Amino acid sequence: MLLRRPRVLSGTHFMLGNFAAVEGALAAGCNFFAGYPITPANEVSERMAERMPEVGGKFLQGEDELCSIYALAGAALAGAKVLTATASAGFDYMAEGIEYAISDEIPMVIMDVQRTRGENFATQADVMQMRWGAAGDHELIVLAPSSVQELFDFTIRAFNLAEKYRNPVIVMSETTIALMRERLVIPPADQIKIINRKMTQAQPGDYVPFRAEMGCVPDMAPLGKGYNTLYSINPHNEFGSIKWEPEIFERQYERITQKILMNLDDIVTTDEYQTEDAELILIAYGSETRPCKDAVDVARGQGKKVGLLKLNTVWPVPEKQILAAARKANKILAVEMNMGKYAGEIERVAGCHAEVKRVTKNLGAIHTSGEIVAAIEESLR
Amino acid sequence: MITNPMREALKPNSLPHFFCPGCGAAQVLNFFVRAMDELQIPMSSILGIGGVGCTARIPVYLKLDAMHGIHGRTLPWATGIKLMQPDLKVVIFAGDGDAAAIGGNHLIQAARRNLDVTMIVVNNLNYGMTGGQVAPTTYSTLRTTTTPYGNPEPAFDLVKLVEAAGATFVSRWSTNRPHQSVRAIKKAIQHKGFSFVEIVSQCTTGFGRKAINSASPTKLLDWIKDRSLTISEAEKLSDEDLAGKFVLGDFVDKQAPVFAGSSFLPPEEDE
Numbered sequence: 272m273l274l275r276r277p278r279v280l281s282g283t284h285f286m287l288g289n290f291a292a293v294e295g296a297l298a299a300g301c302n303f304f305a306g307y308p309i310t311p312a313n314e315v316s317e318r319m320a321e322r323m324p325e326v327g328g329k330f331l332q333g334e335d336e337l338c339s340i341y342a343l344a345g346a347a348l349a350g351a352k353v354l355t356a357t358a359s360a361g362f363d364y365m366a367e368g369i370e371y372a373i374s375d376e377i378p379m380v381i382m383d384v385q386r387t388r389g390e391n392f393a394t395q396a397d398v399m400q401m402r403w404g405a406a407g408d409h410e411l412i413v414l415a416p417s418s419v420q421e422l423f424d425f426t427i428r429a430f431n432l433a434e435k436y437r438n439p440v441i442v443m444s445e446t447t448i449a450l451m452r453e454r455l456v457i458p459p460a461d462q463i464k465i466i467n468r469k470m471t472q473a474q475p476g477d478y479v480p481f482r483a484e485m486g487c488v489p490d491m492a493p494l495g496k497g498y499n500t501l502y503s504i505n506p507h508n509e510f511g512s513i514k515w516e517p518e519i520f521e522r523q524y525e526r527i528t529q530k531i532l533m534n535l536d537d538i539v540t541t542d543e544y545q546t547e548d549a550e551l552i553l554i555a556y557g558s559e560t561r562p563c564k565d566a567v568d569v570a571r572g573q574g575k576k577v578g579l580l581k582l583n584t585v586w587p588v589p590e591k592q593i594l595a596a597a598r599k600a601n602k603i604l605a606v607e608m609n610m611g612k613y614a615g616e617i618e619r620v621a622g623c624h625a626e627v628k629r630v631t632k633n634l635g636a637i638h639t640s641g642e643i644v645a646a647i648e649e650s651l652r
Numbered sequence: 653m654i655t656n657p658m659r660e661a662l663k664p665n666s667l668p669h670f671f672c673p674g675c676g677a678a679q680v681l682n683f684f685v686r687a688m689d690e691l692q693i694p695m696s697s698i699l700g701i702g703g704v705g706c707t708a709r710i711p712v713y714l715k716l717d718a719m720h721g722i723h724g725r726t727l728p729w730a731t732g733i734k735l736m737q738p739d740l741k742v743v744i745f746a747g748d749g750d751a752a753a754i755g756g757n758h759l760i761q762a763a764r765r766n767l768d769v770t771m772i773v774v775n776n777l778n779y780g781m782t783g784g785q786v787a788p789t790t791y792s793t794l795r796t797t798t799t800p801y802g803n804p805e806p807a808f809d810l811v812k813l814v815e816a817a818g819a820t821f822v823s824r825w826s827t828n829r830p831h832q833s834v835r836a837i838k839k840a841i842q843h844k845g846f847s848f849v850e851i852v853s854q855c856t857t858g859f860g861r862k863a864i865n866s867a868s869p870t871k872l873l874d875w876i877k878d879r880s881l882t883i884s885e886a887e888k889l890s891d892e893d894l895a896g897k898f899v900l901g902d903f904v905d906k907q908a909p910v911f912a913g914s915s916f917l918p919p920e921e922d923e
């Protein structure tokens with residue numbers, strides 16, 4: 272006899288990162304998953320295939336990533352809380368689906384376990400693609416976990432943000448953490464904060480599907496109940512009718528972007544480590560924050576005033592926090608596992624107040640703390 | 653003022669529509685409204701899906717919830733919806749390019765799975781909305797805007813394609829045959845499983861001008877009629893004789909389990 276496990280596996284585990292992401296999704300209320308096989312995201316699908324039937328949800332292995340992303344849109348409009356997981360090349364195919372979800376304000380969570388092109392080595396090379404892969408004006412929320420525990424926690428947060436802002440949210444995972452086993456603590460179900468989309472109280476005749484104040488999010492309506500909503504990617508007015516009127520178009524995307532940009536304090540989070548008196552601050556995201564933290568300890572042991580700003584939200588850019596770091600320290604090291612991408616954002620925000628240096632590594636492997644200590648020493652010489 | 657009672661099926665203020673004069677897709681809109689009316693199914697109780705193209709605009713005018721504006725992904729949308737709301741009727745309107753080119757893989761996979769949706773393909777033998785380019789359904793030798801010297805490629809027979817893939821209701825009619833088309837759409841809507849109705853249609857602006865040197869809808873309708881035959885007539889002809897012809901009729905009507913997802917607990921666990 273198989274044992275049916277509950278939705279929330281409260282307790283302490285030693286768990287694979289990809290599995291922890293699944294458990295986070297389930298704890299957040301996810302009840303629809305669609306995916307297409309790709310390493311290093313496969314364990315997400317495999318565990319979902321086991322877990323979805325256990326909790327009464329639906330699992331779909333589609334014919335490609337286009338099927339995944341559009342099935343997500345359909346299921347989400349039908350009321351589901353939805354997730355897909357893919358890796359870099361698979362994410363390429365999803366860009367247009369993300370565009371669609373942005374334009375019709377469809378909540379969905381996309382997990383992208385970045386991999387080196389054509390191989391499965393560690394990288395953060397897609398940090399720009401996740402933000403800019405889709406055509407047209409948009410804002411995206413991208414969260415960057417750095418551990419198995421954060422894969423769980425941030426996936427829950429991703430669902431909450433997607434539901435609250437009716438926008439796609441991306442969990443930027445990496446080979447490093449996705450395929451790592453680590454301690455994971457899952458709290459009791461009643462201690463997990465869950466946000467669900469707001470459904471309209473209006474009667475069908477009175478419902479205006481895309482009407483909301485600037486910076487706000489319209490309520491959703493169920494399908495097939497007479498609300499007669501058109502979810503078209505084409506420019507549409509508040510009623511959902513396809514209309515090309517330049518001012519309506521401008522206002523549509525102004526509101527869709529401002530609902531994110533006017534709520535940065537709710538969306539953007541960072542962690543700081545030893546930054547109070549720091550003269551040099553490392554800025555990093557995802558798994559690269561781990562060797563950075565070790566390097567801070569080593570440097571502090573040598574009497575150097577070094578700290579770390581860890582970006583939990585990479586998009587929107589935590590400008591306030593990066594600026595504060597730049598005002599505090601006179602040197603910033605932008606650490607990442609690629610040829611140097613997000614460093615451009617850090618230079619844009621911090622460049623006027625501090626000297627920003629790039630510490631990059633594009634060898635399919637995470638920095639060692641020794642490499643970062645060396646970069647710190649070089650910079651402080 | 654007297655208004656056509658069928659106007660009830662359309663969204664308020666949705667007219668004028670954007671179809672060219674004489675367009676077959678607009679006729680199919682009428683066929684569908686008629687079929688729903690005869691079946692007494694309230695328009696608002698179903699979900700309409702259009703991809704991208706002229707045909708894809710059909711559900712935009714209807715008084716129902718609809719998804720629209722992405723080329724070729726109608727069936728993935730429908731798959732997500734049907735897994736969550738299996739009782740919601742879903743009707744897809746797709747051009748032949750949408751269904752058989754960019755969405756071709758989804759078409760055969762949905763037919764294989766027996767996804768419980770109705771798909772109405774308006775086959776106007778070309779890409780209408782983008783200006784009359786060659787499609788996978790354009791017969792060889794025909795001229796289009798991207799085959800100025802005649803199409804060198806063979807065409808898909810969509811009926812054979814979806815039948816081989818596993819569709820459980822398959823029918824092909826043309827805009828010349830309104831009654832048969834309405835009847836086939838009615839059967840498709842009532843069918844449990846993947847029901848596929850192809851309606852061969854005239855595209856005056858895109859197809860007609862290049863392929864038959866005429867943008868006249870009646871000439872195009874005659875052109876289609878001259879090439880149409882019934883299933884029993886077709887049985888007497890060789891494959892060679894059938895090239896460039898439209899075999900009309902109901903081809904498949906059978907029952908099979910419908911798609912409900914890719915993973916289930918073993919039966920003893922599911923009690």
Ligand SMILES: Cc1ncc(C[n+]2csc(CCOP(=O)(O)OP(=O)(O)O)c2C)c(N)n1
Pocket residue numbers: 677704705706707708722723746747748749750751774776778779780781782787
């Ligand atoms: C991804 C993508 N590729 C191309 C297009 C451009 N496009 C718009 S309509 C269309 C073709 C429509 O032809 P068909 O599907 O046969 O429908 P019809 O207009 O003939 O009814 C194309 C290619 C698009 N909108 N999206």
